[in-house]
Amino acid sequence: MAISLDEVRHVAKLARLDLQESEVMSLQTELNALLGHFSDIQALSLHDLEPILHASNLVNVWSDDFVAPSLRRESALKNAPVSKAGLFLVPMIIED
Amino acid sequence: MITSLTAAEIATKLRTKELSAPEVTQAYLDRIASEDEKYGAFLAIDGERAMAQANEAQKQLDAGTATALTGVPVAIKDNISTEGIETTCASKILKGYIPPYDATVIRKLSEAGAITIGKTNLDEFAMGSSTETSAFKLSRNPWDTSRTPGGSSGGSTVAVAANMAPVSLGSDTGGSIRLPASFCGVVGFKPTYGRCSRFGLVAFASSLDQIGPLAKTVEDAAIISNVITGHCSQDSTSIPDSQISISDLKKGSLKGMKLAFPKEMYGDGTDPAVREATEFALDELRREGVEITEISIPTIPLGVTTYYIIAPAEASSNLGRFDGVRYGPRSEGQGHIDVVAKTRADGFGHEVKARIMIGTYALSAGYYDAFYLRAQQVRAMMTQQFNDAFKEFDLVVSPTAPVVAFPLGAMSQDPMQLKLLDYCTIPANMGGFPAISLQAGFAHGLPVGLQLMGPQMGDEKLLQAAFAVERVFETQRKSPPIP
């Protein structure tokens, strides 16, 4: 199993990373090296073994429905690179 | 010297008024100011704030309302959210981010009167095993400053090993507390998954991450973990009422203790000198009456591969929020989508990008079953095999790392070699098991860590055993050559 340069570019797009061509190349090499190791588990016969999501055995952890204080708006916006009139601002959204 | 004391010793001296809280905090601030240039443990220090906390702590001490950590400074890995103190995860993408909230562990520490002495360096987003992927600085091993302290909790480990904090908090996703503890000869403890709230820990791989302490002694590790653990209503994976007692810490007996040594823990990459030191340590334990049985856990060699699917997959999703809209710097670009892609490309370092790419690929259409699902199946199998071992044995023992601290830059040529460093530590994250690393010998003049792993919720038994084992190696214990 190997990943092509186009696949690397496609994955970068999914991950929303604007990679330089040199990075695309080096990541292809790294990903392929790792994919080589992934064959370890490809070969196993696992049949219907139930996968686990995480180590805890908890179920049904829920909160009651009550209202707790929110952040003050200044706090919410404090770290925003650009904000105005109580809104987080983003540039024009151009679909590709 | 104040700064060479353990947390327990400091707490005692604070209570007997032999020391004052401001005096202790000042001593650490001074030491950091004079020594950290050499070690690169800290990313941020807020001395004023620390002194204010120390003054508060002193009031408690004077009022007789002090607890075990009142007035004790704690260094915090910089992937743990601290209200009002920059929290960067050692990444450019969070440069300047000042959280409006405290992580649960920080809240618990401050309720206990502990002093936040500073934020420590790490591999960017905790992704690495040498603290070399930090976007901001290198951290250096106090035993030999040309070498890595290990990672990703390198800064927190160095802070303790070089006496810049008596104890610190790290996080452990595949060994990030235990590996640097091994490399720097200190104690590193990862509690059972869910015992310590992750609320406020910037997620790397949510199903594996766990916060834990780095300390000079098992007792200190137990004291701090007692403060930071316990049920948290803001973390759905938090275990209810998990507080355990450390009053019985010293009750552990080596006589008749049954340890299992999985033979697979010596992988292909194990340094023969590490193996020798480990064997020597195991022999010493046998002499103390510990029964050590070699067993086989066949899935151990699959751990690294499994980890390198699960952790990046979760990370690729966890890091989706860094888009330069609500926090962090924003890059220039043509329209929002381009701006986000450039912000992320500029903000994340190479290792983080690589893991996002692996994870995105592993979750993408057509590959999910082959990678992520299979990895979770292997994880289930591995967990089962360890659970079986814990039915027969008290604990599982192994080296913590296959090697000792290596020279800075040495591993960057071979990323896969670096990934193998977590070979012995990954299983504890996979199964959510508690695990601890202790200094148990030397190889090439550098510390070698011994790892003890217990069953889920077996933290108390594990700490008791670790306390007893620590005693065995006490006489040969060394400290790094620090001023």
Added chain:
Amino acid sequence: MANYVCSVGMEVHAELATKSKMFCRCQVAFGGEPNTRTCPVCLGLPGAMPVPNRVAIEMVIKTALALNCKIAMNSIFHRKNYFYPDLPKGYQVSQYGEENPLGYHGYLDIPAAGGGTKRIGIRRVHLEEDTGKLMHLPSGGSGVDYNRAGTPLMEIVTDFPPDIHNGDEAKEYMTQLRQILLYLGVCDGKMEEGSMRCEPNISIRPEGQEELGVKSELKNLNSFRSVQLGIAFEVRRQSAMLDAGEKVLQETRGWNEQKESSFAMRLKEAENDYRYFPCPDLVPMQFTEDYVECLRSNLPELPLAKFMRYQKEFGLNDYDANLLTSDVEWARWFEEAIQKGGEPKAICNWMNSEFAKLINEEGILARQSKITPEHLVQLTNLIADGTISGKIAKKVFMDAYQTGKMPAELVKESGSTQITDDSAVRPIIEAVLAANPDVVEKYKSGQQSVRGFLVGQIMRESQGRANPAVVNKLLEELLQ
């Protein structure tokens, strides 16, 4: 020109009427100053973690049960990964899979065009979180408000291939669904505020063709009417294209309410790769049969069942039963009146005529008016026992509506009780006859039609209080 068959798949999103958000305890509300109801969790700040709202989960299970769904006894949340500025975490917590959504494989019966009912298959009912809101700014950029981000959102998706074949059925489906949500109290159903949203997928194919045609997805539908008109428009548009030999494009289209037409928004590319995987911050949900049965047995009576019961139990006709059950508050009001001793038919008549007229004119809800079920029970009882006439009752009702006073009190105040006593009515009649000898003469000479005039005079003299039956009886006697 060929005949076409239309297929409509319905995707409905309903914001749940919880107090707090899905994964944090920020308040759920409509509107308000932007970014005033956010916290580290719903802003997606680094390190924040979700804790699910138990009530939201229960609301979805209740809805699923009301829609005859199977309940996933083991269910998990997934992450749906994509980037958009209104999505704070880079993923939406949702539910993926065929049998993992809280409810799956159900149906909703809607009234059919030619009478009877038609069964609309429901594929799944799942729980997710809403996004924030984007406001497009004159500068070309956008402002983001995260007040709505994290509001519990229920998605209800119809079966495939679709059972709905035109805009009327789609509207009926929405009407029935909305009623159910309101009956369950899980959503306020305000399409104009976006708390209930609908995105139909519309395709047509020539009659006789098995395979479904290329579909377009319609957005911005903010009323039942626009659902109905929008689908009808799409059918016409697509038919015209096929007739002209053109191909329908797979695209997302917006509905322009003013122009009553749809416009192209964007072409649908290949399915987005959302990289669904189980959310590692959340633990699985597991339900017991007992738990589900308990929710099921506590479900309120649903609109269709209520409609049928009103006809059977109270003898109401189709029209009245439908009016009463089309609004759960209205039906509750009615039932309260019945419970307090009202006679169903009489209560229903007053509600659906006088009362409905007054509140509709004023544009208020029944419970916002001064009339309570007790008022109407008392009024109808006063009529039934002959204390007041129907005519007087209308006046009393009007006064009660304005003042909130009880009908009995109003009747007493104005002395407008009916006079049924012979000895009281007789003198009035005698006086009227004495005052109109010529009319009496005419009557006696066989001109029966003047009798009405005399009755009118008697009623006027009695200020409308004389009991008409008594008047008739005595008049007959005195004219002998």
